[in-house]
Every structure is written in structure tokens, then in C-alpha cells.
Amino acid sequence: MLALSTACACHAQNVIDLELAGPSAPVVVGQTINIQMRARRVPTDNFVGMSFVAIDSVLAWDPSKLTLLGTTQTGAVPLLASYFPAPNVDTTGINEAAVPQDGTALHYAIANFGAPVQVSTTGVLVTTFRFRVKAPFQQGALVDLLPELTVNQRADTAVYDGTVPGLDVLGSRIPALITQRPGDLDGSGIVDGNDLGIMLSGWGSSTSNDVDGDGTIDGNDLGILLASWGSSSLD
Ligand SMILES: [Ca+2]
Ligand SMILES: [Ca+2]
Numbered sequence: 398m399l400a401l402s403t404a405c406a407c408h409a410q411n412v413i414d415l416e417l418a419g420p421s422a423p424v425v426v427g428q429t430i431n432i433q434m435r436a437r438r439v440p441t442d443n444f445v446g447m448s449f450v451a452i453d454s455v456l457a458w459d460p461s462k463l464t465l466l467g468t469t470q471t472g473a474v475p476l477l478a479s480y481f482p483a484p485n486v487d488t489t490g491i492n493e494a495a496v497p498q499d500g501t502a503l504h505y506a507i508a509n510f511g512a513p514v515q516v517s518t519t520g521v522l523v524t525t526f527r528f529r530v531k532a533p534f535q536q537g538a539l540v541d542l543l544p545e546l547t548v549n550q551r552a553d554t555a556v557y558d559g560t561v562p563g564l565d566v567l568g569s570r571i572p573a574l575i576t577q578r579p580g581d582l583d584g585s586g587i588v589d590g591n592d593l594g595i596m597l598s599g600w601g602s603s604t605s606n607d608v609d610g611d612g613t614i615d616g617n618d619l620g621i622l623l624a625s626w627g628s629s630s631l632d
Contacts, residue, residue: 411568412439412446413516413556415454417526417540419573426584428530429466432540432573434506436556437520439568446566448513448559452506452523455491455543455554460500462538463575466527467496468504473522474514478507490549501543503552513559533584534577535608541572580622582606587629588622596622 414437420430434454438446458465470479481492481504491503506523508514514521526540545553558564580588582595599606599614608618 412441412443412566413437413449414439414568414571415452415523415542415554415556416520416569416571417542417573419540419575423576423578423581423586424530424584425577425581425586426530426533430528430530430575431469432526432528434523434526434542435520436514436516436523438516438518440518445558445561445564446516446568448515449556449566450508450513450559451557453553453555453557454504454506455546455552456502456504456526457539457541457543457546458500458528459538460498460531462530462532462534463528463540464531465496465498465502466529469525469527471525473524475509475512476506476514476523477509478505479524480505488550489546489552491546491552501546501548503546508559515559530575530577530584533582533606535579535582535606536610537577538575539572540575542570544570578625578628579608580618580625582608582622588625588627592622 416435416437418433418435424430468479481497481502483495484492487503489503491501493499542554545551554570555565556567558566577584578588580592582592595606596614596618602614603612607614608621
């Protein structure tokens with residue numbers, strides 16, 4: 398069936414996607430990881446969405462798994478500024494600290510005046526969020542871009558067009574999924590006797606150490622653990 402899309406002049410033209418990309422290899426506890434935020438142009442017949450003047454992003458992660466450290470602009474497109482607005486000026490109330498720690502953060506990326514950032518179809522690096530892996534996790538840790546969040550005032554994830562003032566051209570939001578090695582229950586990077594001990598101590602229960610995500614620690618999980626026995630993230 399063909400679904401007809403309904404045009405709405407009040408909403409985005411949907412032509413620049415924002416993608417978060419983390420390490421593809423399994424991570425270990427204590428590791429510092431980079432989550433790149435890339436902007437990618439979706440080819441359309443529109444004259445908008447070729448560039449941006451600013452990007453507001455509402456970042457979300459599980460603070461029990463990951464700790465936000467800050468940002469770096471290494472390798473990124475030239476910007477006037479890339480920052481988390483400080484708590485005393487962040488009227489949205491999202492940023493409770495200079496580097497937010499509570500699992501949500503508002504970030505602003507602002508192009509140089511009079512110089513919108515051109516966005517290619519392969520994508521450009523806007524900024525890199527740096528996190529430290531805080532705890533073991535078997536079902537992955539998501540770093541996401543929320544469409545909107547209201548604490549004191551509503552904030553939206555938005556890509557402001559480089560041609561039409563105030564026009565939000567955000568298309569898709571693509572999260573990053575951070576993974577640890579299946580069966581590496583302590584997040585050490587290697588699957589060994591420590592992990593087996595953790596699994597056996599939680600046998601039959603439902604804990605965060607559930608490897609296959611079916612809700613129970615059982616023979617399936619043991620099979621996965623044994624299959625990756627001795628393998629190391631450091632290989
Ligand atoms: Ca381990
Ligand atoms: Ca299971």
C-alpha cells in the first residue's frame with residue numbers, strides 16, 4: 398500500500414539527518430569513548446537543507462552506564478561555538494551542571510556568522526561527545542537524541558537551515574549503541590572465570606547480567622559466555 402505523506406508547512410522539511418556514531422568494537426569499563434555527531438544531507442529537490450547555521454541537540458544516555466566527560470572539536474567542521482549552555486543561562490533547565498551528569502544534556506553547535514556550514518550527503522562531523530564507560534552492561538548502552546524535552550522550558554533537537562532563518566530541517570535522529578563483549582559480565586574486556594562466577598551467582602534470576610536479553614540467566618546465556626571464552630576486546 399502506498400501511504401501519502403501529508404505536507405505541513407508548520408514542520409521541518411526533513412532534509413538533514415543527525416547521526417550519533419560510537420565505537421563499533423566492544424568497550425570495557427573505564428574506557429573513554431568518542432560519540433561523533435554527524436550531520437548528513439538527504440538529497441531532495443528543496444533548496445533548503447544544504448547547510449546549517451546552528452544545531453540544538455538534546456542528548457540522552459543512561460548515567461548508570463556512561464559518564465559524560467565533555468566534547469572535542471578535533472576533525473570537526475569549523476564552528477563559532479560548540480558547548481553545553483551553563484546551568485545559570487540554560488533556561489530549559491536541562492543542564493544541571495557545566496558537564497551534565499544526570500543523563501540528559503542540551504548542546505549547541507553554532508556556525509560562524511555569515512558562514513553556514515555546508516553539509517554533504519556523506520555527512521560532516523559537527524562535534525564529538527566524550528564519555529567514560531562507567532559500568533558493565535550486556536544489553537548495550539544507547540546514546541540518543543531526543544526529539545524534545547521539557548524540564549523548565551521545552552527544548553527541541555533541531556537543525557537550523559543555512560538559507561531560511563529559523564527553519565528546522567532536521568530529518569532522522571540516529572542513536573549510537575555502545576556494546577560490550579557478550580558474556581563479559583564485569584566489562585573487563587575478556588571473558589573468563591570472573592564472568593562465569595558472576596553468571597553462576599545470578600543463575601535463574603533476572604539481572605542486568607542477562608546476556609541474551611530474554612530476562613533470565615540460564616543455559617542460553619552460559620552457552621554464549623562459553624562461546625566467547627578467552628576472547629578479548631583488546632585483540
Ligand atoms: Ca570479563
Ligand atoms: Ca538470558
